[in-house]
Amino acid sequence: MELTTKDFIKDYKNQFQSMYAYSYEEGSTEQLYNALGLLVKNYISTPWKETRETYIKNSVKQVFYFSMEFLPGRQLKSNAYNLGLLDTVKEGLTELGLSFDELSEAEVDPALGNGGLGRLASCFMDSLASLSMAGNGNGIRYQYGLFRQKFVDGYQVELPENWLRYRNVWETSNDKSTCMVRFGGNVWLERNKQGYLEAKYENTLNVLAVPYDTPMVGYRNDKVNNLRLWSAEIPVEEENNYHTIEETEPIKEITQVLYPDDSNYEGRLLRLKQEYFMVSAGVQSIIRHFRKYNVPRKNIPDKVAIHINDTHPALVVPELMRILIDEERLSWEQAWEITFKTCSYTNHTILREALEKWPIDMMKELLPRIYMIIEEINRRFVENTLPLYGERITWQTAILQNGVVNMAHMAVIGSHSVNGVAQLHTDILMNDVLKDFFELYPERFNNKTNGITQRRWVHLANPGLTQLLDDKIGEDWKKNPSELKVFKGQEKDKQTLKQLAAIKLENKKRLADHIEKVKGIKVNPNAIFDVQIKRLHAYKRQHLNLLHILHRYLEIKQNPSVDYAPRVFIFGAKAAPSYLYAKQIIKVINSLAELVNNDPDVGDKLKVVFFENYGVSLAEKIIPAADVSEQISLASMEASGTSNMKLMANGALTLATLDGANIEIRDFVGGDNIFVFGLTSPEVYELKAAQTYNARDLYENNSNIHRALNALKDGTIPNLQDEGHAIFESLVHFNDEYFVLKDFDSYVQAQEDIDSLYKDQNEWTRKSLLNIASSAPFSADYTIKKYADDIWKVKSCAVEHEGVQPLDE
Numbered sequence: 013m014e015l016t017t018k019d020f021i022k023d024y025k026n027q028f029q030s031m032y033a034y035s036y037e038e039g040s041t042e043q044l045y046n047a048l049g050l051l052v053k054n055y056i057s058t059p060w061k062e063t064r065e066t067y068i069k070n071s072v073k074q075v076f077y078f079s080m081e082f083l084p085g086r087q088l089k090s091n092a093y094n095l096g097l098l099d100t101v102k103e104g105l106t107e108l109g110l111s112f113d114e115l116s117e118a119e120v121d122p123a124l125g126n127g128g129l130g131r132l133a134s135c136f137m138d139s140l141a142s143l144s145m146a147g148n149g150n151g152i153r154y155q156y157g158l159f160r161q162k163f164v165d166g167y168q169v170e171l172p173e174n175w176l177r178y179r180n181v182w183e184t185s186n187d188k189s190t191c192m193v194r195f196g197g198n199v200w201l202e203r204n205k206q207g208y209l210e211a212k213y214e215n216t217l218n219v220l221a222v223p224y225d226t227p228m229v230g231y232r233n234d235k236v237n238n239l240r241l242w243s244a245e246i247p248v249e250e251e252n253n254y255h256t257i258e259e260t261e262p263i264k265e266i267t268q269v270l271y272p273d274d275s276n277y278e279g280r281l282l283r284l285k286q287e288y289f290m291v292s293a294g295v296q297s298i299i300r301h302f303r304k305y306n307v308p309r310k311n312i313p314d315k316v317a318i319h320i321n322d323t324h325p326a327l328v329v330p331e332l333m334r335i336l337i338d339e340e341r342l343s344w345e346q347a348w349e350i351t352f353k354t355c356s357y358t359n360h361t362i363l364r365e366a367l368e369k370w371p372i373d374m375m376k377e378l379l380p381r382i383y384m385i386i387e388e389i390n391r392r393f394v395e396n397t398l399p400l401y402g403e404r405i406t407w408q409t410a411i412l413q414n415g416v417v418n419m420a421h422m423a424v425i426g427s428h429s430v431n432g433v434a435q436l437h438t439d440i441l442m443n444d445v446l447k448d449f450f451e452l453y454p455e456r457f458n459n460k461t462n463g464i465t466q467r468r469w470v471h472l473a474n475p476g477l478t479q480l481l482d483d484k485i486g487e488d489w490k491k492n493p494s495e496l497k498v499f500k501g502q503e504k505d506k507q508t509l510k511q512l513a514a515i516k517l518e519n520k521k522r523l524a525d526h527i528e529k530v531k532g533i534k535v536n537p538n539a540i541f542d543v544q545i546k547r548l549h550a551y552k553r554q555h556l557n558l559l560h561i562l563h564r565y566l567e568i569k570q571n572p573s574v575d576y577a578p579r580v581f582i583f584g585a586k587a588a589p590s591y592l593y594a595k596q597i598i599k600v601i602n603s604l605a606e607l608v609n610n611d612p613d614v615g616d617k618l619k620v621v622f623f624e625n626y627g628v629s630l631a632e633k634i635i636p637a638a639d640v641s642e643q644i645s646l647a648s649m650e651a652s653g654t655s656n657m658k659l660m661a662n663g664a665l666t667l668a669t670l671d672g673a674n675i676e677i678r679d680f681v682g683g684d685n686i687f688v689f690g691l692t693s694p695e696v697y698e699l700k701a702a703q704t705y706n707a708r709d710l711y712e713n714n715s716n717i718h719r720a721l722n723a724l725k726d727g728t729i730p731n732l733q734d735e736g737h738a739i740f741e742s743l744v745h746f747n748d749e750y751f752v753l754k755d756f757d758s759y760v761q762a763q764e765d766i767d768s769l770y771k772d773q774n775e776w777t778r779k780s781l782l783n784i785a786s787s788a789p790f791s792a793d794y795t796i797k798k799y800a801d802d803i804w805k806v807k808s809c810a811v812e813h814e815g816v817q818p819l820d821e
């Protein structure tokens with residue numbers, strides 16, 4: 013949009029004064045940020061309104077992306093940038109004596125997700141809007157979100173993340189679109205006078221779902237979509253039934269935290285409540301919205317696509333059935349046809365424990381009407397499948413099995429499309445995890461390799477690189493990422509390589525300053541910055557990284573002149589609160605860091621930095637400064653990975669197993685420009701099947717492994733209780749579930765290859781350039797185009813403008 017600096021300054025002064033009744037010169041940083049955020053939101057409000065109206069007027073088909081997690085990151089900079097206002101805003105603030113960067117740091121980063129799945133949802137929101145596609149998010153407005161991580165004596169401590177303490181300027185509470193969600197009670201069917209079977213309810217817990225809408229701003233296209241997050245409140249007409257704060261707790265707790273402690277029954281029940289709450293409110297509001305389209309109900313799938321992001325929102329299937337049958341009065345067959353054509357499902361993990369299963373008793377008690385519908389879906393499924401496919405497949409694929417409701421099965425049965433998130437992952441779904449379903453419904457399965465938005469992860473996070481690309485290949489790559497490949501033409505240009513290396517060094521200096529500020533550790537910006545940033549999980553093998561660092565440390569101690577390039581190992585990761593092993597790994601890495609960072613024999617050769625509270629904003633600081641991207645999961649376990657894509661796009665060289673999207677990264681960048689090590693997925697399957705793996709043998713016969721593992725438990729690493737022992741035990745006594753020891757040697761070798769290559773700065777930078785130039789296929793814009801064409805059947809649409817001026821708030 014068009015805005016002069018002069019107009020911005022005037023708007024900003026007015027905005028501040030109208031909010032606080034004094035001049036901006038007296039404002040605190042939070043106040044100055046709030047005023048700026050609200051002003052930018054005012055600028056957004058017109059295209060937001062126009063976009064919504066255009067969709068309705070033209071009956072545009074809309075996607076609703078249901079996800080328990082969204083990780084939008086800070087929004088001020090990204091919104092101003094996508095609107096085309098960032099430079100004007102920065103200039104205006106400078107004229108007012110304010111710093112944009114300082115104000116934007118005051119924005120709290122909403123931790124409404126845990127990892128890749130949540131951030132993917134937010135990258136998709138950005139791409140949908142930027143591609144002018146009608147795509148909305150549907151999720152939960154957690155009051156505290158995921159915990160804030162702190163390290164106390166090296167241990168992870170979880171604190172509540174009170175992200176809403178100072179207002180959230182981006183959201184608008186939308187009181188006219190509330191919905192009622194019912195839990196528990198008695199439900200029965202009664203035939204009414206018109207002959208319909210009507211669902212009757214008594215003694216239900218009624219919860220008001222209040223939507224909070226946040227604009228999702230497209231890149232320079234006047235297009236603004238909606239992210240709708242629901243909050244649980246007491247229905248106004250029932251307020252008098254609640255007499256104490258305690259009595260309101262069962263309602264308020266529904267949207268209090270992401271991932272309640274699921275190590276006990278109460279926690280699991282709460283999680284199921286959250287899932288149904290989000291699903292029911294979302295589906296109700298979609299059906300209500302759809303009525304505005306004024307087309308027959310059987311055409312719902314032509315106008316609405318509902319996407320089930322992992323199994324958590326799989327209750328969409330029975331909830332949509334409930335609404336169509338109980339409220340819209342359709343027959344079962346009509347309702348099923350609509351539901352099936354409307355829903356699609358993405359699987360994000362093959363970990364069996366993450367494929368949700370709910371006890372039937374819990375489901376029946378909490379959601380009696382929904383359970384009736386699930387039973388009927390299951391009954392019909394069994395009835396149809398049994399004669400055609402026989403008993404084994406039918407029982408293996410049923411929704412109700414051994415006292416549980418299998419949510420992945422419900423999602424597959426109720427969806428017309430099932431996709432994995434990288435080719436290998438999709439293959440594993442088809443050949444292993446969902447093999448029987450692939451036999452039943454081969455046509456439903458498809459792959460959609462993940463992607464990331466370059467706007468946040470390159471344009472905004474790495475302005476130096478962005479400027480270089482603009483200078484060397486023009487600006488087209490920003491709208492059309494495939495243009496990035498033109499950059500390959502510069503791989504031999506000494507000048508370009510020098511500039512690229514200088515930009516990386518600048519980014520590293522900035523990160524080094526940040527490390528010193530928050531961790532008190534001085535690191536050498538000329539060292540290799542080696543980065544592993546992702547959820548802490550045994551399959552991702554942060555402990556393989558740990559063992560290698562320990563190995564390096566022991567080598568240095570033994571031979572202080574060993575030829576290692578100086579290296580800074582950087583970690584960012586949260587462990588799930590009840591995941592003891594992951595927490596033990598954190599503690600050991602922190603203690604090892606303590607040892608290594610303070611040992612004068614080590615000097616610059618080795619430093620270890622574990623950042624606290626890893627999240628989107630921290631990732632934006634780390635990624636542009638990375639030289640090495642650690643993607644070291646056991647092959648077959650990582651569905652895709654997305655930090656691999658962000659790091660590649662910023663010129664880091666990938667050190668990887670052939671897992672998830674690493675394989676596609678290798679294919680695009682070429683085997684010479686990536687460091688590959690370890691077992692392949694077929695080898696992992698073979699080794700598991702053969703049952704011949706003996707980790708103890710490796711411990712006993714491989715001297716490097718022996719030495720490193722002993723150091724975990726012989727007091728070499730200070731301040732450990734039993735954490736080192738626990739890791740030792742898991743690897744040696746419990747036979748190393750994720751083949752860490754098996755891959756150790758080839759990992760160490762790959763790390764040494766990295767050292768050698770880094771000595772040739774020109775060659776290193778050339779490979780870095782090739783990585784950047786090959787990163788286009790991992791743009792979320794392309795991923796979304798494929799979802800849109802193959803699954804959702806939605807198209808880009810132009811927005812009609814009324815020429816209305818921005819509203820004042």
Ligand code: 8GP
Pocket residue numbers: 126127128129130132360361366433462650651652653654672
């Ligand atoms: C992640 C996968 O682990 C990662 O490979 C993939 O890139 C990403 O999803 C996006 O597809 N899965 C999760 O984040 C996940 O399963 N989270 C569970 C805690 C819900």
